[in-house]
Amino acid sequence: MEYFIQQLVNGITLGSIYGLIAIGYTMVYGIIGMINFAHGDIFMIGAFVALISFIIFGLTGVALPVILLLVLLIAMLFTACYGWTVEKLAYKPLRGSFRLAPLISALGMSIVLQNYVQVAQGARVKPMQPLISGGLEFFKNSEFVVTVSYLQIFIVVLTVILMGIFTYLITKTDLGRAQRACEQDRTMTALLGINVDRTISITFIIGSSLASVAGMMFVLYYGVIDFYIGFLAGIKAFTAAVLGGIGSLPGAMLGGLLIGLIETFWGGYVSLEYKDVAAFSVLIVVLIFFPTGFLGKPDIEKV
Amino acid sequence: MEKKDIIQSVKDSLFTGIIALALFGPIVGLRTASKGEGLFITPQWGLVFILVGLCILGRFLINLNSARKTEFTFFSKFTSKLSSVTEEKAKHLAITAILFAVVFPFLPFTDRYFMDVAIMILTYIMLGWGLNIVVGLAGLLDLGYVAFYAVGAYSYALIATTFGWSFWICLPLAGIFAAFFGILLGFPVLRLRGDYLAIVTLGFGEIIRIVLINWYEVTNGPDGITGIPRPSFFGLPFKRSPDEGEASFHTFFNLEYSTMHRIIFLYYLILVLALITNYFTLKIRKLPVGRAWEALREDEIACKSLGVNPTNTKLTAFAIGAMFGGFAGSFFATRQAFISPESFTFIESAIIVAIVVLGGMGSQTGVVLASIFLIGITEMFRDLEQFRMIAFGGAMVLIMVFKPKGILANRKPTILMHGDKK
Amino acid sequence: MxxxxxxxxxxxxxxxxxxxxxxxxxxxxxxxxxxxxxxxxxxxxxxxxxxxxxxxxxxxxxxxxxxxxxxxxxxxxxxxxxxxxVARTFQNIRLFPAMSVLENLLVAQHNELMVASGYSLFGLLNLKSYRDKEQLAVDKARYWLDIIGLTNRADDNAGDLPYGDQRKLEIVRAMCIExxxxxxxxxxxxxxxxxxxxxxxxxxxxxxxxxxxxxxxxxxxxxxxxxxxxxxxxxxxxxxxxxxxxxxxxxxxxxxxxxxxxx
Known part of the structure; x- marks a missing residue:
């Protein structure tokens, strides 16, 4: 039982990270109907920017909460630049091209980003000293002590806050309305005087910022990153987006949590070596039997 | 150009510079390196300024409008010229290329290194041709093609090391095995939309790799399989000192022993395998099933309305593509005599997809050109491995932006009513 | 009736x-x-x-x-x-635009041709029985093209035809499944x-x-x-x-x- 609770806590933490990345997939899919294959690598770049900022601020001796806030903002800002540029270079010219074109372009972009970071930052794994330590312990009298670290609390709380801000943005502001309008009908939206290009750019910026937050959490949580983390995390987050129903924002978060839980429980109870296989199998099974996910709209083919 | 335009384009270039600074600043400018305990930052601002400068300059040149257009028209003129030349002279080109490939091992400048590169290029050509059936003809983006390559290589290695059967028995078995895997995967997933299919095949490729790493009992895990038998020349092994009473290739033909014999044999082996793949593809393209593949690529709904069974049709493309991947895998295993999961990563799939896409989907000549270009030329700069991958990815993006049908995009009808008019 | x-x-x-x-x-x-x-x-x-x-x-x-x-x-x-x-056409024409007019009409005869080609086996061996069947299919295509007056464009890409001809082609393509x-x-x-x-x-x-x-x-x-x-x-x-x-x-x-x- 205690072990189960521990896995649950770990799963929710991991799920928060996946959920934040998944939002980027789901938003881009909603608005331009393509899978942004390079999104996982944007997350990886966010993690690197966060790591670099942590090292720099670590030397200044500023108080921890200030560091966290600064790093958060810096990571969001710089990573958003990447998201914006990728859209302008690799996707925007392809609107209206044949269906697989954006996917191939995105694949190319993903290869570029991965190897660019490898060249610029080296191929070795980058370890970082833990910044937030300690935690709360439960069930102290039992055999298995359940630990909820402050870091886990920080991650989950930050995710909830961001989700709140984000939901407000989408449901209550002009920007959100414009985005939802673009999802429905891009041509009509443009005819109504809404700058569609700008709306799409902003979508990429928001998605990338959230991915960078996930990147920062990843650095803090695992304490080690390399240029390759974007690949696996990207696929899992994509799975999360599909599981929740691609195009649906609450779905992405829900899917993220589910994937986080599935992965941790599989790792905890079945086999650690095959935990990535679990994620991939979920992806395949969901896509085959359940392509609209939990909260997605059914996709009726117009003939 | 008017003054206003110039000011505008200078402004725009400076904006590009700011963005470039934001992009390169942290990632290139602040290189992390481990020293003793923990990480330290090594600044490389010089490099950042060079990169930012290049971006500003590049953007400015593009903004001088005409530059962009001439550049682009030059590029498309060149590729369409290339397309028409390769199309008009297709027969001559093919014969010349095959003749060159046949005499290549005996050319004066050909040495061991050249032969190794040539064998590698041919392997990729074969893989490219195999995948071209799936991606180019049937329009199914398969990002896990390496899985079939791996299945072919492992089944060859396992059969050959366990039963000791000869290459010529193991090769078809490995191909059948790979095709079987293709059907196994394809059956449930081929109903999916194009982009979902791409992700699912990618996932399948990774699953196969993870299983290969972890299934020690069979695959020997990350250590891989060693001692895979080399192929023999119709029963004559390529050994320096053959066993008692056994003839070896050089003793039988009364030659001086040389390791080159085996290399040359492997070269011809892959050449023949690749040409078979090509011949098969060219043939089957003109059959009903080949036309149905292309029709599915064009419009699946229209196909259904004409009574074409999409799942079965896609499945044949998938299985045949997988089979050729399996053949190439067997060849890889016998050439290396050693295989491990490391050789079958996602990046291999990406390279093969890149070859097909860049060459022009569906174009057999395109695959050859792209393989020579991507594998051959970059092989010369092996030390710059990572830069080569950046160039790979960049080329994929550029091709999609400027020439989405690939460099050689001309398609010839599979059957003519009026014969060749030209 | x-x-x-x-x-x-x-x-x-x-x-x-x-x-x-x-x-x-x-x-x-x-x-x-x-x-x-x-x-x-x-x-x-x-x-x-x-x-x-x-x-x-x-x-x-x-x-x-x-x-x-x-x-x-x-x-x-x-x-x-x-x-x-039961054959159909579509509101927004659905031809195979990058394939030739003739190929469009042959895809409509896919199922018979598949059987005739022995599920590709006879076709790969280039048997006469298959070649004859293929010729019959081409003749049927020619018959329909003659009716709509597009025979001389049989080898052009379907996507290159004028709109009205594409409509007619789509109809005769549907007729090819009899x-x-x-x-x-x-x-x-x-x-x-x-x-x-x-x-x-x-x-x-x-x-x-x-x-x-x-x-x-x-x-x-x-x-x-x-x-x-x-x-x-x-x-x-x-x-x-x-x-x-x-x-x-x-x-x-x-x-x-x-x-x-x-x-």
Whole structure:
């Protein structure tokens, strides 16, 4: 039982990270109907920017909460630049091209980003000293002590806050309305005087910022990153987006949590070596039997 | 150009510079390196300024409008010229290329290194041709093609090391095995939309790799399989000192022993395998099933309305593509005599997809050109491995932006009513 | 004249929306039956149910063949064309644009050619039996191309044809599967008067010479009134009128549906 609770806590933490990345997939899919294959690598770049900022601020001796806030903002800002540029270079010219074109372009972009970071930052794994330590312990009298670290609390709380801000943005502001309008009908939206290009750019910026937050959490949580983390995390987050129903924002978060839980429980109870296989199998099974996910709209083919 | 335009384009270039600074600043400018305990930052601002400068300059040149257009028209003129030349002279080109490939091992400048590169290029050509059936003809983006390559290589290695059967028995078995895997995967997933299919095949490729790493009992895990038998020349092994009473290739033909014999044999082996793949593809393209593949690529709904069974049709493309991947895998295993999961990563799939896409989907000549270009030329700069991958990815993006049908995009009808008019 | 198609109590719902509401009608052999109605009346949905793209919520559709009547509900997807021999065209033309005109017509004969090529085996061996069958298929394509006057463009890409020719090509491509029932979704959309007249001629030819029943959705009243033997009028998914072309023209319900009612 205690072990189960521990896995649950770990799963929710991991799920928060996946959920934040998944939002980027789901938003881009909603608005331009393509899978942004390079999104996982944007997350990886966010993690690197966060790591670099942590090292720099670590030397200044500023108080921890200030560091966290600064790093958060810096990571969001710089990573958003990447998201914006990728859209302008690799996707925007392809609107209206044949269906697989954006996917191939995105694949190319993903290869570029991965190897660019490898060249610029080296191929070795980058370890970082833990910044937030300690935690709360439960069930102290039992055999298995359940630990909820402050870091886990920080991650989950930050995710909830961001989700709140984000939901407000989408449901209550002009920007959100414009985005939802673009999802429905891009041509009509443009005819109504809404700058569609700008709306799409902003979508990429928001998605990338959230991915960078996930990147920062990843650095803090695992304490080690390399240029390759974007690949696996990207696929899992994509799975999360599909599981929740691609195009649906609450779905992405829900899917993220589910994937986080599935992965941790599989790792905890079945086999650690095959935990990535679990994620991939979920992806395949969901896509085959359940392509609209939990909260997605059914996709009726117009003939 | 008017003054206003110039000011505008200078402004725009400076904006590009700011963005470039934001992009390169942290990632290139602040290189992390481990020293003793923990990480330290090594600044490389010089490099950042060079990169930012290049971006500003590049953007400015593009903004001088005409530059962009001439550049682009030059590029498309060149590729369409290339397309028409390769199309008009297709027969001559093919014969010349095959003749060159046949005499290549005996050319004066050909040495061991050249032969190794040539064998590698041919392997990729074969893989490219195999995948071209799936991606180019049937329009199914398969990002896990390496899985079939791996299945072919492992089944060859396992059969050959366990039963000791000869290459010529193991090769078809490995191909059948790979095709079987293709059907196994394809059956449930081929109903999916194009982009979902791409992700699912990618996932399948990774699953196969993870299983290969972890299934020690069979695959020997990350250590891989060693001692895979080399192929023999119709029963004559390529050994320096053959066993008692056994003839070896050089003793039988009364030659001086040389390791080159085996290399040359492997070269011809892959050449023949690749040409078979090509011949098969060219043939089957003109059959009903080949036309149905292309029709599915064009419009699946229209196909259904004409009574074409999409799942079965896609499945044949998938299985045949997988089979050729399996053949190439067997060849890889016998050439290396050693295989491990490391050789079958996602990046291999990406390279093969890149070859097909860049060459022009569906174009057999395109695959050859792209393989020579991507594998051959970059092989010369092996030390710059990572830069080569950046160039790979960049080329994929550029091709999609400027020439989405690939460099050689001309398609010839599979059957003519009026014969060749030209 | 005997019945070819009977639709009985067909209902199709999407979520809460009822696109077709308890619709019944018959279409006869060697007749052109038109389904007309204002936009959103559910005409295309009827087609999508008939041709297996949607599974209707309720109701039956029967096709009367020489060997007996078959239920179209049992066939979905490609089997509608392959087994039940119901062919269709689309509102927004769906040719294979990058393939030649001839290839388009050969894909329509895919199933026979597959068998003739021994599921590719005989084809790969280049057996004469296959080559002969292929020639027959090309001859059939030529026959249809002669009729629509596109024989000299057989080797050009279908996507390069003018719009009107693409429409005609799509219709003869559907005819290449030798259907019992041909369903045409707004075949005259975007055609000029001359092309519309040619279309009328082609459809009459198919009806009389090929003995194929035609089911037609159309907005262009000159086409509908010129060639229909039987007209079914839909509004909001319900049948509001059924009769001959002349009866339809004077029907009060139909005029109301199209022009609205004065309060």
């Amino acid at each position: 005997s019945n070819l198609l009977s639709v009985e109590n067909l209902t199709m719902q999407f979520g809460g929306l009822t696109a077709i509401d308890n619709l019944s009608f018959d279409a006869k052999n060697n007749e052109i039956t038109s389904i007309i109605g204002p936009n959103g009346a559910g005409k295309t949905t009827v087609f999508n149910c008939l041709t297996g793209f949607y599974k209707p919520t309720n109701g039956q559709m029967f096709l009367h063949k020489d060997e007996g009547k078959i239920s179209l509900r049992k066939y979905t997807d490609f089997k509608i064309a392959h087994v039940a021999k 259907p019992k029932l041909l369903c045409l979704d707004e075949p005259a959309a975007g055609l000029n008067p001359k092309e519309s007249a040619e279309l009328n001629k082609l459809l009459k030819f198919i009806k009389t010479e090929k003995k194929t029943g035609i089911l037609l959705i159309e907005h262009d009243m000159s086409v509908v009134m010129g060639i229909s033997d039987h007209v079914v009028v839909l509004n909001y998914g319900k049948k509001i009128f059924e009769g001959t072309a002349d009866q339809t023209k004077t029907s009060k319900e139909v005029i109301e549906a199209y022009l609205g009612v004065d309060e």
